[in-house]
Amino acid sequence: MAERRKIALIYQYNENWIGGTYYIENLVLALRRLEESEQPILYVFTESVDEFEKLKRKTDYKYLFSKPYFISLSLLQRAINKITGSLFNRAVFSAHHKNIDLIFPADYNHRFIPGAEYLYWIPDFQEHYLPDFFSTDEIALRKAGQHSIVSNGKYIVFSSQAAKRHFNQIYAGVTIQQFVLPFAVSHQPAKANENIKLKYKIPDEFFICSNQFWIHKNHKAVIHAIAALKNEGVNVSVVFTGKENDFRHPEYFDELRLLIMQEGVIDNCIFLGFIDRADQLAIMQLSKAVIQPSLFEGWSTVIEDAKSLGVFIIASRIDVHKEQLQKYESKLLFDATDSKQLADCMKRDCDKTNSQPYEYSKDVALFGTTFNHILEEILSNK
Known part of the structure; x- marks a missing residue:
């Protein structure tokens, strides 16, 4: 049996942008519908243990585990690193995680897992088409992030063909590999009465x-x-x-x-x-x-x-x-x-x-299988 893929999943519960929260929750739920042998291991990176526990309860995904952004080194390990750093210009103990295949959705500001592939996600390009709704500073920040991804990234995913078209109109001729992953929702049947x-x-x-x-x-x-x-x-x-x-x-x-x-x-x-x-x-x-x-x-x-x-x-x-x-x-x-x-x-x-x-169940199934296909296409080239 093929080795189970190991994915770092960035998750934050954010009521100010609840759509982003729902996106990750529904991705986990869609992956749960895959054949058990095809379900990747998901290492969830969150701001707090409580956020992970909520996601765990909501999804009941078998291969869901919590990880801190960086490994906490002991006082002795830090002391040894200081000595080997000064003598040999290298650290013996690393605060970075290893053996993770891919990070999603990757943050262009932080590359905290050496050796992993970074799959970026830009939800939309509203600031390019409705600039009056944004401050000058926020437009500059968003565009700087996009330029960083275009310049340094290898893989990017969009939620729609429309978003992909916008990206290619704005950044014509870029070489970053592009995928489209329309998401679908999974939730308990509504108790309407x-x-x-x-x-x-x-x-x-x-x-x-x-x-x-x-x-x-x-x-x-x-x-x-x-x-x-x-x-x-x-x-x-x-x-x-x-x-x-x-x-x-x-x-x-x-x-x-x-x-x-x-x-x-x-x-x-x-x-x-x-x-x-x-x-x-x-x-x-x-x-x-x-x-x-x-x-x-x-x-x-x-x-x-x-x-x-x-x-x-x-x-x-x-x-x-x-x-x-x-x-x-x-x-x-x-x-x-x-x-x-x-x-x-x-x-x-x-x-x-x-x-x-x-x-609608076909849409949910397609969400999970499409994400898995994207993983295979990216990781088969490693």
């Missing part, structure tokens, strides 16, 4: 918009659509979930609150904040449709959640959404800058009783 509506004071019929409150998520389009419908005599309710803070634009959520008052739709908008993941999915399953109005995405977790639940989706007509929904029939698309189009979609008969069956 009427009690969840009572818990969160949700009406019987509603739409849901589950995005962090970042400006590019385009919540204003949803509010304008609600107001347009109300002016036509059509009253709809929309549940909003997600962390109510945009660190780049801290005034954004207050702007939304003011807009809701100005449009006269306070009673139509229900803000729940960052809620329990199981509750979020249960509410999503009970919704008339999931609205995903983003102006830009690398790959939308919300779209994947909705597909996995078989819920109707109303999404902005950006390239990555079209890519994600290519085979999913229960959808309507609208121009992200046209709230009237969104309102028209919301008037359509789009509840889940009209949703076409979709075999």
Whole structure:
């Protein structure tokens, strides 16, 4: 039997960018579906033991182990290293880990495992296309990181063909080897029942918009659509979930609150904040449709959640959404800058009783097998 691959997995639980957290969690869950003999060993590098334990409980992956970023050397080992360093210009004991095949997603700032391959991941290139949403310093930092990867990296993965196209438009002619790894979500079946509506004071019929409150998520389009419908005599309710803070634009959520008052739709908008993941999915399953109005995405977790639940989706007509929904029939698309189009979609008969069956388990299986194929292609050349 071939030796089991050893992968260093960088993981951080981050509510300010929960999509990145979910990406790693769902990768582990997808790898768990592989044949046991094909499952790699995953050494998880985290900021704390608690983060690892949460990941372990959530995934129950057999070959999941925790490692610190660096090996802690004893006082004696450090003393010996100091002596051999001064005498022979080399250390006897290393603080670096050995015998790890690959690091993912690699950090261009830290090469902490000598001899391992580094697989980089750039989620999207929003700062190149929507620069007004970023500070000058953050744009410079992001671009510096990308240039470092392009100049020094050998392998990079994207979540979508759209992100790969953007990369090659920006960095034409680069030689770094590129892979596309669309991710899929794995979670326990949503426990959707009427009690969840009572818990969160949700009406019987509603739409849901589950995005962090970042400006590019385009919540204003949803509010304008609600107001347009109300002016036509059509009253709809929309549940909003997600962390109510945009660190780049801290005034954004207050702007939304003011807009809701100005449009006269306070009673139509229900803000729940960052809620329990199981509750979020249960509410999503009970919704008339999931609205995903983003102006830009690398790959939308919300779209994947909705597909996995078989819920109707109303999404902005950006390239990555079209890519994600290519085979999913229960959808309507609208121009992200046209709230009237969104309102028209919301008037359509789009509840889940009209949703076409979709075999989402194939997407999850493909996530795991594609990652394994990428590993084999990279490591077979070592």
